[in-house]
Amino acid sequence: MDKLKKFLETIPNSKILDVGTGRGSFISLIDQLYKDYEKIVGIDISDASVKMASKYFEGNQKIKIIKADINNCDFPDEHFDLVCLSNSLHHLEDKAKTFQSMERLVKKGGYLLFNEMMKDHLNKLQTSHLLLHHFAAKIDRELGRVHGETYNRLEIVEIVKQYTKFSVIEFWDMEVPKEEMKEEDVIGFSETVDRILSQIQDESIKEKYLEEANEIKEYILQNSVQACTQLLIILNR
Numbered sequence: 574m575d576k577l578k579k580f581l582e583t584i585p586n587s588k589i590l591d592v593g594t595g596r597g598s599f600i601s602l603i604d605q606l607y608k609d610y611e612k613i614v615g616i617d618i619s620d621a622s623v624k625m626a627s628k629y630f631e632g633n634q635k636i637k638i639i640k641a642d643i644n645n646c647d648f649p650d651e652h653f654d655l656v657c658l659s660n661s662l663h664h665l666e667d668k669a670k671t672f673q674s675m676e677r678l679v680k681k682g683g684y685l686l687f688n689e690m691m692k693d694h695l696n697k698l699q700t701s702h703l704l705l706h707h708f709a710a711k712i713d714r715e716l717g718r719v720h721g722e723t724y725n726r727l728e729i730v731e732i733v734k735q736y737t738k739f740s741v742i743e744f745w746d747m748e749v750p751k752e753e754m755k756e757e758d759v760i761g762f763s764e765t766v767d768r769i770l771s772q773i774q775d776e777s778i779k780e781k782y783l784e785e786a787n788e789i790k791e792y793i794l795q796n797s798v799q800a801c802t803q804l805l806i807i808l809n810r
Contacts, residue, residue, distance in 0.1 A: 574602075574606060574747070576745055576747075576805075577602075577606060577747065577805060578606040578607060580743075580807060581603065581606060581607035581610075582607060582609070584654050584655060584683075584684070585609045586609065586610070586611045587609075587610045587611060587653075587654035587655055588610075588611050588612055588614075588652065588653045588654050588655075589603065589610055589612070589613045589614070589653060589654065589655045589656075589657065590613075590614050590615075590616070590648070590652075590653045590655070590656045590657065590678060591603075591613065591614070591615040591616070591657045591658075591659065592616060592643045592656065592657065592658045592661065592671075592675060593616070593617055593643075593658060593659075593661035593664065594615030594616060594617045594622065594626055594638065595617060595619075595622050595626070595660075595661075596622060596625050596626055596629070597615055597625075597626035597629055597630060597636075597638065598659070598660075599657060599659035599660070599688060600613050600615050600626070600630070600636060601629070603657075604633070604636065610635065611635070612635050612636070612637065613635065613636045613637075614636075614637050614638075614639065614653075615630075615636070615637070615638045615639075616638075616639055616640070616641040616642075616643060616646065617638070617640065617641075618640065618641070618642050619640075620640060623638055623639065623640045626638040643671055643674045643675060644667070644670055644671060644674045646674075648678050650677055650678065651677075651678070651679065651680045651681060651683075652678050652680070653678050653679060653680065653683065654679075654680055654683045654684070655679075655683060655684045655685075655686060656675045656676075656678050656679050656683075656684075656685055656686070657685075657686040657687075657688065658671075658675065658685075658686070658687050658688070659686075659687075659688040659689075660688060660689060660690055660803070662687065662689045662724070662729065662732065662733075663689070663710070663720065663721035663722065663723065663724065664719055664720055664721070665719070666719045668732065668736045669736050672736040672737045676737065676738065676739065676810070679739075679810050680810070681810060682809070682810060683809075683810050684807055684808060684809055684810070685737065685739050685807075685808040685810075686805070686806070686807050686808075687729070687733050687804075687805070687806040687808075688747070688803050688804070688805045688806075689724065689729045689803060689804055690702075690706070690723055690800070690801040690802070690803050691723060691724060691725055691726050691729060691801060691802060691803065691804050692723040692724070692725050692801065693725050693726045693802070694802070695801060695802070696799065697796040698796055698797050698798055698799035699799045699800065699801050699802065700792070700796070701762070701789075701792060701793045701796055701797065701798040701799070702798055702799065702800055702801050703723055703801055704789045704792060704793075705762075705765060705766065705769075705789060705793070706722070706723055706801075707722050707723065708766060708769060708782075708785065708786065708789055709769050710722050711782075712769050712770065712772060712773065712782065715773065715778065715782075716772060716773070723801065726746075726804055729804050729806070730744065730804070730806065733806050733808070737808060739808035739809060739810055740808060740809050741806060741807070741808050742807055742808060742809045743806075743807045744804060744805060744806040744807065745804075745805055746802050746803070746804060746805075747802070747803045747804070747805045748802045748803075749799070749800035749801075749802070749803065754797055754798060759793065759794060759797050759798060760794070762793055762798050763789075763790040763793040763794050764790075766786045766789050766790050766793075767786070767790075769786075770782055770783075770786050
């Protein structure tokens with residue numbers, strides 16, 4: 574976290590865009606590490622995500638969450654000092670188009686930042702997170718949604734290099750701090766498997782995922798949970 578904090582401190586009074594913001598987790602991390610920004614805008618195409626993130630940040634006048642598609646938004650060219658994509662690389666349907674849209678919004682001398690969970694060298698607790706994510710991705714694909722499985726470290730680096738014209742200046746592993754989870758929290762996390770599976774209405778289709786779902790729940794209950802390590806990549810225009 575210290576390396577990210579030091580990087581953010583090199584761009585004071587910055588305008589920051591977070592693409593595919595979801596619940597606003599990466600915005601929250603930036604706000605914890607670095608207060609000297611002019612504004613942060615989070616965009617997402619999901620009404621539910623926009624509503625949730627907006628409520629979370631409603632007391633911060635410098636943070637705004639809006640419903641928008643990065644590939645069809647009306648921000649002016651070269652408007653932001655920093656454009657971020659966190660834990661959304663595996664959701665992109667058209668990586669080339671999305672990267673190009675992000676690049677358009679970066680000021681001269683500004684930065685792109687990619688942060689992506691990875692499947693390398695996980696401990697037993699982190700494997701719980703990985704199993705849940707792969708299961709969610711599998712169910713999403715069953716339902717026709719774009720959701721890839723977790724990449725390894727090398728794959729993330731190669732994808733970023735392939736699709737952007739910006740120069741990679743630094744990248745590092747960022748481990749999410751381990752939190753001691755109470756038994757009820759672990760149980761709640763395991764029940765996420767059921768909520769994911771409940772999206773499938775056709776019982777005959779649901780049936781083929783039941784055994785895997787129960788195995789994942791059992792693994793989570795036995796081993797607890799910790800977030801996967803993330804790879805953070807910074808690129809300069």
